[in-house]
């Protein structure tokens with residue numbers, strides 16, 4: 571896995587919170603679930619609303635426009651099996667959140683793509 575980019579300090583995204591960042595022209599939603607950071611496409615599959623700043627409960631974020639819910643650890647919607655947005659690899663290096671948008675994993679197939 572390559573192409574990791576620093577996006578923010580870990581202390582800037584406390585547990586239970588989400589945010590959005592732009593990396594290499596791609597909007598990415600970041601979430602902190604009990605101390606683990608997850609990254610996924612920041613566009614609701616219904617009508618494209620940003621997901622990163624919506625309410626996070628446990629590992630589920632709910633789109634505020636019409637209520638679609640996503641498991642942020644997999645990118646999958648809760649109402650359609652194996653359907654969801656892509657997720658991106660994350661690592662923490664010296665207290666900094668690093669993500670790579672050159673590789674992604676999606677519900678259909680569950681494999682890293684470049």
Ligand code: FES
Pocket residue numbers: 614615616617618619633634635636637638
């Ligand atoms: S835009 Fe997200 S549920 Fe409609």
